[in-house]
Every structure is written in C-alpha cells, then in structure tokens.
Amino acid sequence: MKGVKICMLVKIPVLDLKPEIEFLWDDLMSAIQGVLKSGQFIMGPNVKAFEQEVAAYLGVKHAIGVNSGTDALVIGLKAAGICPGDEVITTPFTFFATAEAVSLVGAIPVFVDIDPKTFNIDPNLIKPAITLRTKAILPVHLYGQAADMDPIMELAAKHNLKVIEDTAQAFGGEYKGKKLGTIGDVGCFSFFPSKNLGAFGDGGLIATDDDQIAETARMLRVHGSRKKYYNEAIGYNSRLDEIQAAILRVKLPHIDNANEGRRQASHRYNELLKDVLGIITPYEDPNAKHVYHQYTIRVQNGCRDELKDHLAHNGIGTMVYYPVPVHRLPMYKEQAPTLTVAEQLADEVLSLPIWPGISQEFQEQLASSTIR
Numbered sequence: 001m002k003g004v005k006i007c008m009l010v011k012i013p014v015l016d017l018k019p020e021i022e023f024l025w026d027d028l029m030s031a032i033q034g035v036l037k038s039g040q041f042i043m044g045p046n047v048k049a050f051e052q053e054v055a056a057y058l059g060v061k062h063a064i065g066v067n068s069g070t071d072a073l074v075i076g077l078k079a080a081g082i083c084p085g086d087e088v089i090t091t092p093f094t095f096f097a098t099a100e101a102v103s104l105v106g107a108i109p110v111f112v113d114i115d116p117k118t119f120n121i122d123p124n125l126i127k128p129a130i131t132l133r134t135k136a137i138l139p140v141h142l143y144g145q146a147a148d149m150d151p152i153m154e155l156a157a158k159h160n161l162k163v164i165e166d167t168a169q170a171f172g173g174e175y176k177g178k179k180l181g182t183i184g185d186v187g188c189f190s191f192f193p194s195k196n197l198g199a200f201g202d203g204g205l206i207a208t209d210d211d212q213i214a215e216t217a218r219m220l221r222v223h224g225s226r227k228k229y230y231n232e233a234i235g236y237n238s239r240l241d242e243i244q245a246a247i248l249r250v251k252l253p254h255i256d257n258a259n260e261g262r263r264q265a266s267h268r269y270n271e272l273l274k275d276v277l278g279i280i281t282p283y284e285d286p287n288a289k290h291v292y293h294q295y296t297i298r299v300q301n302g303c304r305d306e307l308k309d310h311l312a313h314n315g316i317g318t319m320v321y322y323p324v325p326v327h328r329l330p331m332y333k334e335q336a337p338t339l340t341v342a343e344q345l346a347d348e349v350l351s352l353p354i355w356p357g358i359s360q361e362f363q364e365q366l367a368s369s370t371i372r
C-alpha cells in the first residue's frame with residue numbers, strides 16, 4: 001500500500017454526551033441507586049440539597065426546582081406578577097419556549113431586533129418598544145453568551161419593569177463578574193439533557209433573591225398550594241424529579257470544568273477557522289464569560305445550507321439554531337414587525353459540534369472539511 005494515503009474520516013456527531021456520562025459513571029450510578037433505595041421520588045432530600053447547592057453556586061437567596069426550563073419561564077413570569085394582556089419585550093432569536101411562556105401566561109411577547117455580534121437582544125431597541133402595558137423585559141443569554149444586562153437593568157429601573165432572564169443555555173456564564181440568571185428579578189434555567197448542565201430527562205430551575213417571588217413560585221409548582229390540599233391558586237404540577245436532582249448534584253461540582261472545556265474547544269475552533277473566507281467566528285464580550293452551550297458561526301453569502309450539507313456529506317453533524325426567528329412563526333407573524341438582523345442571522349447561523357473534551361482531531365477534521 002506504499003504511496004497510498006488512506007484518509008480515515010470518522011463520523012462526528014453534533015453532540016456527544018457519552019464521555020461525560022462515562023467519566024461520572026460510578027457517581028451517577030450510586031446517586032440513582034440512592035434514590036431507588038430511598039423510595040422517595042418527589043420533593044425528597046436531593047431536590048432540597050440541589051436547590052441549596054445551586055443557590056450557593058449562583059449566589060442567590062432562592063433556587064426552586066421545576067419540571068422544565070419552559071415551566072421555569074411560565075412560573076417565573078407569573079410569580080413576577082406578569083398578567084394577561086401585559087407586554088413583555090423579548091428577542092425573536094431564541095428557542096420558541098421563550099415567547100411561548102409569555103403567551104402561556106396570557107401576556108404578549110413584543111419582539112425587538114438583536115445585536116449581530118452577540119445574537120442577543122439589542123438594548124438600544126428596547127426603549128422605543130416600551131408602552132404603558134409593558135411589564136417586563138425577557139432577555140435570553142443565547143448559546144451561553146450574556147445579553148448586555150447593564151442597559152437592560154437601567155431601562156427596567158427607570159420604567160419599573162421586571163427583568164426575567166432566560167438562562168436555559170448559560171448555566172455558569174457571567175456578565176461583569178455576576179452569574180447569569182442572578183442579575184434580573186428572576187433567572188430561569190433548563191436541565192434538558194443537551195443543555196450545558198443537563199439532566200437525563202426534563203428539569204428546570206428558578207433563581208431569585210426576591211422572597212415574594214420565591215414563595216409564589218414554590219406555591220405555583222405544587223398546584224398552587226403552600227399547605228397540601230389547601231390549594232389557594234390555580235397552579236401547575238411542575239416539580240423537579242428527585243432522580244434528576246440526584247443526577248444534577250453529581251454534575252454540578254463539574255460544571256465550571258465542563259464550561260472551561262467548552263471555552264477551550266471554542267478558542268481552538270476560532271484559531272482553526274480564522275482564515276476561512278465567508279465565516280464569522282463567535283464574538284466574545286471581554287466583560288462576560290461565554291460558556292459556549294453552542295459554538296455558532298455565521299456563514300455569509302448565502303452558503304450556510306451548502307456548507308451544512310457538505311459537512312453532513314463528510315459525516316459531520318451541525319445544527320441550525322434556529323432556522324425561523326420566533327416572530328416569523330405562524331402564531332406571531334401577523335402582528336410582527338420586520339426584524340432584519342434576526343431574519344438575516346437565521347439564514348447564516350450554523351452551530352458546530354461542541355461538548356467538553358471534544359477531541360482536537362475532530363475539530364481539525366471539521367476545519368479541513370470546511371476549507372474546500
């Protein structure tokens with residue numbers, strides 16, 4: 001076979017959860033077994049301990065486990081006093097659940113355009129969108145990158161608005177030294193398995209320093225009752241499962257390392273891709289800590305889908321988060337303004353494979369497939 005170079009291309013998934021599971025296998029198993037042995041599956045000691053551990057990690061007074069990130073948003077909005085007919089200013093460039101939660105509480109999502117560098121809500125566009133009915137601003141820290149919180153908090157203070165942070169993609173991320181999800185009135189987290197802190201099923205959490213919001217959220221998650229069978233409000237069945245809490249307690253002590261692994265892999269991608277024409281690598285705000293839930297590039301000149309197909313052909317998985325900006329989805333598009341940046345980016349973004357400890361070989365293989 002002399003002289004014949006056999007190039008072994010391996011398949012690269014967009015996300016591989018196996019390395020982390022293998023690394024934590026023994027601890028995960030004993031945590032799961034502990035729950036099975038205890039026979040306590042709802043609101044047991046692991047939920048309580050996880051809530052305390054997350055509160056300590058984030059530096060907030062209250063952490064309240066719920067059933068999903070979506071429920072964290074719905075209950076968080078309700079607990080913050082958002083009522084039917086209220087307007088909530090948010091980003092169209094997010095997962096549907098952000099706006100869906102606003103609609104589920106009967107409020108109206110008001111979409112404003114995004115900053116093309118950070119992919120997050122453009123604070124300059126919030127002020128002109130404020131009306132007498134505006135009650136809250138709902139920024140999203142998309143892909144693990146902080147929204148620009150200072151001007152958002154300033155506007156909120158001036159106009160007496162609540163701020164609810166959608167932190168579903170940014171556990172452990174920071175803005176000016178503060179943990180994301182602790183800057184506004186309420187922080188909403190998701191532990192969906194693919195999130196940067198993921199359970200093995202659905203899960204979510206509400207973080208707040210506000211005693212009143214915390215008490216209301218705790219009441220709403222168990223059918224609107226503070227005392228069992230003395231229900232006082234129409235609430236939800238939305239608890240974090242004991243088994244998921246036990247799993248998350250194993251993972252939480254490793255989250256900073258995992259986020260660091262994502263950051264390292266991202267910086268490696270930046271180097272590998274820096275000279276590729278027509279690709280813009282992610283912006284990193286020097287005042288924030290991006291945790292790269294996703295590593296998302298922009299592919300210019302209408303070549304995104306072509307590059308995606310080309311990589312797929314080479315066995316490399318990528319994803320488009322998200323192909324349709326939320327204001328263009330059927331339930332919102334009638335009233336929606338044209339939001340040019342979000343619409344353009346929906347055609348340009350491409351998220352590359354990333355997880356803590358993704359191999360350099362994978363990343364190099366991707367880069368050489370990208371440079372055609």
Ligand SMILES: *Cc1c(COP(=O)(O)O)cnc(C)c1O
Nearest residue numbers: 068069070095097098168190192
């Ligand atoms: C995942 C996600 C949600 C919803 O979380 P679930 O746990 O899946 O309900 C909300 N907002 C954003 C930005 C998300 O990425």
